[in-house]
Amino acid sequence: MSIEMAMMGKASADDRPATTCDDVECVMARPASMTDKLMHYCPGCTHGIIHRLVGEMIDEFGLLDHTVGVCPVGCSVFAYEYFQCDAIEASHGRAPAVATAVKRTDSSRFVFTYQGDGDLASIGMAETIHAAARGERITIFFVNNGIYGMTGGQMAPTSLIGQKTTTSPSGRIAETTGMPIGVCELLSSLKGVAYLARVPISSPKNINTARKYMRKAIRAQLENKGLGLVEFLSTCPVQWAMSPIAAMKHIDNTVIKTFPPGVFVDRVDPVDATSTPMPAVAHTGAEA
Amino acid sequence: MSATLEHPGAKNVAAESEPRGTEQVAGTKRLVKGNEALALGAVHGGLEAFFGYPITPQNEIPEILSGLLPSLGRVFLQAESEVASINMVYGASAAGHRTMTSSSSPGISLMMEGLSYIAGARLPCVIINVMRGGPGLGNIAPSQADYFQACKGGGHGDFHSLVLAPWNVQEMFELPALAFDLADRYRTPVFILADAVLGSMLEPAVVPDQIPPLRKVSKEWATVGRGRRAVKNVVNSLYLDPEVLSAHNETLQSTYREARREIRYDTRFTDDAEILLVAFGIAARVGLSAVRLLRKQGMRIGLLRPITLFPFPSDAIKHLAKQVRQTFVFELNSGQMVEDVRLAVNGISPVDFYGRMGGVLPGPEELAEQIRSRIGRGDSL
Ligand SMILES: Cc1ncc(C[n+]2csc(CCOP(=O)(O)OP(=O)(O)O)c2C)c(N)n1
Ligand code: SF4
Ligand SMILES: [Mg+2]
Numbered sequence: 274m275s276i277e278m279a280m281m282g283k284a285s286a287d288d289r290p291a292t293t294c295d296d297v298e299c300v301m302a303r304p305a306s307m308t309d310k311l312m313h314y315c316p317g318c319t320h321g322i323i324h325r326l327v328g329e330m331i332d333e334f335g336l337l338d339h340t341v342g343v344c345p346v347g348c349s350v351f352a353y354e355y356f357q358c359d360a361i362e363a364s365h366g367r368a369p370a371v372a373t374a375v376k377r378t379d380s381s382r383f384v385f386t387y388q389g390d391g392d393l394a395s396i397g398m399a400e401t402i403h404a405a406a407r408g409e410r411i412t413i414f415f416v417n418n419g420i421y422g423m424t425g426g427q428m429a430p431t432s433l434i435g436q437k438t439t440t441s442p443s444g445r446i447a448e449t450t451g452m453p454i455g456v457c458e459l460l461s462s463l464k465g466v467a468y469l470a471r472v473p474i475s476s477p478k479n480i481n482t483a484r485k486y487m488r489k490a491i492r493a494q495l496e497n498k499g500l501g502l503v504e505f506l507s508t509c510p511v512q513w514a515m516s517p518i519a520a521m522k523h524i525d526n527t528v529i530k531t532f533p534p535g536v537f538v539d540r541v542d543p544v545d546a547t548s549t550p551m552p553a554v555a556h557t558g559a560e561a
Numbered sequence: 562m563s564a565t566l567e568h569p570g571a572k573n574v575a576a577e578s579e580p581r582g583t584e585q586v587a588g589t590k591r592l593v594k595g596n597e598a599l600a601l602g603a604v605h606g607g608l609e610a611f612f613g614y615p616i617t618p619q620n621e622i623p624e625i626l627s628g629l630l631p632s633l634g635r636v637f638l639q640a641e642s643e644v645a646s647i648n649m650v651y652g653a654s655a656a657g658h659r660t661m662t663s664s665s666s667p668g669i670s671l672m673m674e675g676l677s678y679i680a681g682a683r684l685p686c687v688i689i690n691v692m693r694g695g696p697g698l699g700n701i702a703p704s705q706a707d708y709f710q711a712c713k714g715g716g717h718g719d720f721h722s723l724v725l726a727p728w729n730v731q732e733m734f735e736l737p738a739l740a741f742d743l744a745d746r747y748r749t750p751v752f753i754l755a756d757a758v759l760g761s762m763l764e765p766a767v768v769p770d771q772i773p774p775l776r777k778v779s780k781e782w783a784t785v786g787r788g789r790r791a792v793k794n795v796v797n798s799l800y801l802d803p804e805v806l807s808a809h810n811e812t813l814q815s816t817y818r819e820a821r822r823e824i825r826y827d828t829r830f831t832d833d834a835e836i837l838l839v840a841f842g843i844a845a846r847v848g849l850s851a852v853r854l855l856r857k858q859g860m861r862i863g864l865l866r867p868i869t870l871f872p873f874p875s876d877a878i879k880h881l882a883k884q885v886r887q888t889f890v891f892e893l894n895s896g897q898m899v900e901d902v903r904l905a906v907n908g909i910s911p912v913d914f915y916g917r918m919g920g921v922l923p924g925p926e927e928l929a930e931q932i933r934s935r936i937g938r939g940d941s942l
Binding site: 337351400 | 609610641646650653655660675678682784786787788794795796797799
């Protein structure tokens with residue numbers, strides 16, 4: 274069953290309040306920038322973790338009032354249900370174009386996109402590259418799970434060689450489908466990119482690293498330096514046909530061999546003189 | 562020009578942008594190129610953000626705006642494609658701004674998915690199509706072959722854009738402001754359908770000397786950033802529950818019905834007409850010359866020119882169909898608007914059609930000869 278169909282069945286049951294911690298000491302609460310809507314994601318899916326990280330960041334930087342989030346078409350198509358900020362549902366792949374316009378028309382906004390790998394690296398590749406090349410002051414949270422989760426597990430441009438999907442049933446073959454696209458490698462040549470990093474969402478330690486990277490990708494926008502993008506190596510246990518824990522291990526043991534984690538570009542806190550930011554774009558906002 | 566409203570008294574229902582037309586402010590009459598008029602008209606109508614990709618025959622529009630908009634502190638961006646352009650328009654509109662793109666036929670085809678999202682999310686925007694010959698790469702000569710695309714939705718799903726068709730440079734200047742007003746009032750995309758000749762022609766037109774300051778139209782639904790608003794705003798066209806999507810579709814349809822009060826058309830020599838010619842845009846210019854030629858030869862013929870192609874002036878055409886012996890439709894295509902004319906006339910009297918395709922613009926003599934030779938021949942489609 275595709276996730277689309279699964280969500281349809283659940284559409285009305287989602288309003289149940291989440292459990293509260295009435296009589297117990299609350300040591301960790303839901304970020305204030307998130308709603309208490311029950312998430313529609315499959316058990317073990319990393320979309321939920323990454324949503325939480327986004328919520329934490331909006332809280333931490335105090336951005337909720339002037340944030341506009343742009344959601345993709347993919348499993349996270351309902352992301353706007355889970356955040357308290359204003360949000361726009363973009364068409365498949367076009368979130369960077371939508372975000373470009375929201376930011377250009379008022380530079381005081383904090384604008385982020387949340388996109389899957391089919392969305393960002395296949396149908397929306399042109400919008401991704403050109404937003405990066407122009408140095409748009411937007412922040413992209415890129416959820417790379419190496420598959421088309423929402424439509425039922427088809428091959429993505431990021432699927433690994435040998436990976437079995439519903440459209441590569443005997444495993445992805447380089448001769449006919451090419452090699453997986455490394456988005457960070459591809460974008461790192463563009464001077465409009467101010468921050469670019471890849472992190473696996475496979476352990477508490479790595480999630481802490483993700484927080485560190487996200488702070489920089491947000492600062493890239495707030496400090497008017499250019500585009501910030503964090504790529505999360507994510508799991509899709511359902512379409513990978515793995516248990517959640519096996520899927521996490523798969524990231525650490527296998528996925529990172531094709532997609533090495535790390536910081537690819539940092540013009541936010543430049544360590545050498547060559548990584549200077551793009552000249553600032555003349556934004557409006559005065560009239561808005 | 563006698564612009565007639567189908568429902569008189571409803572003229573100023575749309576939120577006004579200043580200036581409407583040229584009466585209120587000091588202006589200068591000078592030679593203006595059609596595309597220049599569209600660009601200036603949009604800026605005078607409150608355009609805040611333009612996104613577009615080069616394509617002939619409309620390039621003067623982005624060229625003019627690339628200098629003018631930034632000088633006013635407004636946004637101009639040359640996008641990487643028409644797909645990006647229309648999605649930027651989606652974003653700017655969602656964020657509450659008056660926004661526009663312009664293109665020509667092949668580029669407009671690329672925008673159709675985005676247009677459907679814009680209509681589905683009930684976002685206001687203006688789209689200019691300076692039409693050229695098609696299909697495919699076609700040519701860069703004048704055409705009206707995108708009537709169906711503009712008037713019947715164009716993208717997927719049950720939706721419409723409102724469609725305005727200028728026929729001279731003065732209207733090319735005036736209609737963008739009206740388009741923005743209608744877009745904001747009905748929360749729909751609004752097309753301006755011009756063509757390669759209208760875009761390139763130089764004509765005297767009055768353009769106000771001063772660009773009016775932006776007047777903010779309040780949009781409580783816009784995703785401007787939540788601020789102190791109690792609830793968040795979401796711009797969206799996703800409704801998984803069929804009953805909910807059905808209700809949303811009903812809202813869209815009732816909007817289109819409501820917009821019928823905006824119907825505008827122009828009539829010439831129709832009071833005593835026995836023959837009616839219906840044409841829009843540049844074809845109506847040729848049509849008016851043909852009507853004058855035929856009048857000199859004693860034929861009692863009149864012209865009706867729809868200014869709004871959607872909503873379509875069906876009642877006015879139906880009314881005249883009772884008076885005349887025969888109706889002719891003239892278009893620069895294989896016969897598209899004629900379908901709406903036939904629906905309006907509904908068999909009351911015969912409807913005949915003459916069209917040229919591929920960018921051919923026949924002269925008034927050719928059209929007059931066609932009408933003369935077809936009198937009494939009846940329905941031929
Ligand atoms: C124009 C268009 N083409 C195709 C689709 C179908 N579609 C929906 S989601 C999706 C892929 C999503 O994959 P990804 O971006 O990797 O997100 P995930 O579901 O894996 O999180 C596709 C192809 C669509 N909605 N629109
Ligand atoms: S596990 Fe896969 S299919 Fe399920 S919600 Fe997550 S990405 Fe989508
Ligand atoms: Mg994916």
